Amino acid sequence: MSISAFIPEPADEFERQFQLPVAAEAFFAECWEPGAEALGLQWVPVFSTGIEIMKEDLPEVLDELDRLKQWALSRGGDRMEKLASRIELLEAELPKALQRDGAVVYIG
Numbered sequence: 001m002s003i004s005a006f007i008p009e010p011a012d013e014f015e016r017q018f019q020l021p022v023a024a025e026a027f028f029a030e031c032w033e034p035g036a037e038a039l040g041l042q043w044v045p046v047f048s049t050g051i052e053i054m055k056e057d058l059p060e061v062l063d064e065l066d067r068l069k070q071w072a073l074s075r076g077g078d079r080m081e082k083l084a085s086r087i088e089l090l091e092a093e094l095p096k097a098l099q100r101d102g103a104v105v106y107i108g
Contacts, residue, residue, distance in 0.1 A: 001024075001025045002021065002022070002023065002024045002025060003022040003023050003024075003025065003028055003047055003048060003107065003108060004019055004020060004021050004022055004107070004108075005018075005019070005020040005022060005090065005093075005094070005097075005105050005106070005107045006018060006019045006020075006105070006106055007097060007103060007104065007105055007106070008052075008104060008106050009104065011100060011103070014096075015097070015100075015103070018093075018097050018105075020089055020090060020093055021086065021089075022047060022086060022090065022107060023083075023086060025048065027079075027082075027083075028047065028048050029048070030079075031072070031079055031080065031082075031083050032044065032047070032048075032068070032083060033045060033048070035068045035071045035072060035083075036064075036068060038071065039064075039067050039068060039071055041064045041067070041068065042060075042064070043057070043060060043061050043064050044064050044065065044068055047107045047108060048108070049108065050106065050107070050108025051106070051107055051108060052104050052105070052106050053094070053098070053104070053105045053106075053107060054098065054103070054104055054105075055098045055099075055101070055103065058094060058095060058098055061094065062091060062094070062095075065087045065090055065091055066087075066091065068083075068087060069083075069084045069087040069088065069091075072084045072087070
């Protein structure tokens, strides 16, 4: 299984097409969760079980993602670079998906 981000109730073609890969569950457990735990993150750990994110949540979610990305890059290696690249994709695309009032992105 894998974790991805999508809009469960799309309002237009962009929202229907919106789907971002986050991580395979094993990779999430091996790489994302230790960083989230080390940093005391609240949003990111719940990605594995599923969470709805709304526009007002975006600043906190992006802050956590940035902190996790910096943590990963400070460790180095291919797996941490892969984690950072997935976070960069989320950082770039989540704001686009949450432009519409009432839009919800599900990550899980």
